[in-house]
Amino acid sequence: xQQLNQSPQSMFIQEGEDVSMNxxxxxxxxxxxxxxxxxxxxxxxxxxxxxxxxxTSNGRLTAQFGIxxxxxxxxxxxxxxxxxxxxxxxxxxxxxxxxLVFGKGTRLSVIA
Amino acid sequence: GAGVSQSPRYKVAKRGQDVAxxxxxxxxxxxxFWYQQALGQGPEFLTYFQNEAQLDKSxxxxxxxxxxxxxxxxxxxxxxxxxxxxxxxxxCASSWDIWEQFFGPGxxxxxx
Numbered sequence: 001x002q003q004l005n006q007s008p009q010s011m012f013i014q015e016g017e018d019v020s021m022n023x024x025x026x027x028x029x030x031x032x033x034x035x036x037x038x039x040x041x042x043x044x045x046x047x048x049x050x051x052x053x054x055x056t057s058n059g060r061l062t063a064q065f066g067i068x069x070x071x072x073x074x075x076x077x078x079x080x081x082x083x084x085x086x087x088x089x090x091x092x093x094x095x096x097x098x099x100l101v102f103g104k105g106t107r108l109s110v111i112a
Numbered sequence: 113g114a115g116v117s118q119s120p121r122y123k124v125a126k127r128g129q130d131v132a133x134x135x136x137x138x139x140x141x142x143x144x145f146w147y148q149q150a151l152g153q154g155p156e157f158l159t160y161f162q163n164e165a166q167l168d169k170s171x172x173x174x175x176x177x178x179x180x181x182x183x184x185x186x187x188x189x190x191x192x193x194x195x196x197x198x199x200x201x202x203x204c205a206s207s208w209d210i211w212e213q214f215f216g217p218g219x220x221x222x223x224x
Contacts, residue, residue: 004154033212042116042203042215043155088154097143097162097207099171102154 006089006103013079014111021087021106022073029091032065032072033100037086046087047074079110114138116216118204124222125194133189133219137206144187145213146179147203155203161187194223 006023013019023032031050035043047058049065049072056063062075072089086107090100117136125131137144143162147155148171157171163184172179176194181187191198201220205213 006154040217042205042217044215045212048212090154097160097209099145099157099160099168100147100155100205100213102147102156104152104154 004089004091004101004103006106008106009104010107010109012109012111015079015081017079019076019079019083019108020073021089022071023089023091023103024071025091025101026070027091027101028069029101030069030094031092032063033090033092034061034063034072034074035088035090035102037088037105039085043088076108079108081110081112084108084110116204116206116214118202118216118219120219121217122220122222124224126224127194127196129194129223130190130192131194131221133191133202133221135187135189135204135206135216137185137187137204138208138214139185141206141208141214142184143207143209143213144181145205145207146187146189147205148173149201149203149218151200158189158202191221194221196223199223 033048034046037043047063054065060077086105088105089103146158149155159169159179161181176192178190201218203218205215207213
């Protein structure tokens with residue numbers, strides 16, 4: 001089946017540093033999404049990308065949809081302690097009403 | 113309520129018991145998805161409803177898993193004769209047409 005390769009698996013960074021994580025796929029997706037999951041909670045959508053090449057920002061977060069439609073990256077600038085959590089990329093063939101294919105997640109730890 | 117709710121939040125079952133997990137989607141959301149999230153992994157798709165119709169059940173791991181949404185609102189995921197490998201967090205998500213999927217907090221199932 002479809003699989004997403006997400007890296008790195010985990011990161012330990014100092015508060016204030018920038019973070020970058022990425023996701024690649026052997027399949028083409030029409031939508032790429034980035035989610036954050038806190039312990040004991042469901043994933044929460046951070047950024048959705050609908051068009052190849054699209055670069056989208058949400059506050060300190062920036063994500064890009066790769067031109068080949070097989071990859072995406074997420075950057076977090078000036079990290080703060082509340083950025084701690086697990087970040088998942090997800091690919092979707094069509095927005096909204098089709099299943100999501102998730103990566104295995106990047107666990108982010110921020111050292112104050 | 114404002115978001116997707118799931119109950120129970122935690123369930124401990126003895127191997128061989130049947131369990132039923134409930135999902136209350138956001139009111140008016142047409143699509144409902146079930147995902148299974150093993151420890152340290154990303155969520156994996158189980159099944160999808162549009163209103164009361166189950167359009168895709170390709171992710172259900174065995175015929176012990178059964179889902180229903182009889183009135184197009186609340187959904188129940190039933191697992192018969194639970195096995196230890198069924199231990200996971202079961203996430204429900206709902207969406208309205210083409211918009212983003214909103215996730216519930218999940219039910220953590222532990223099979224002893």
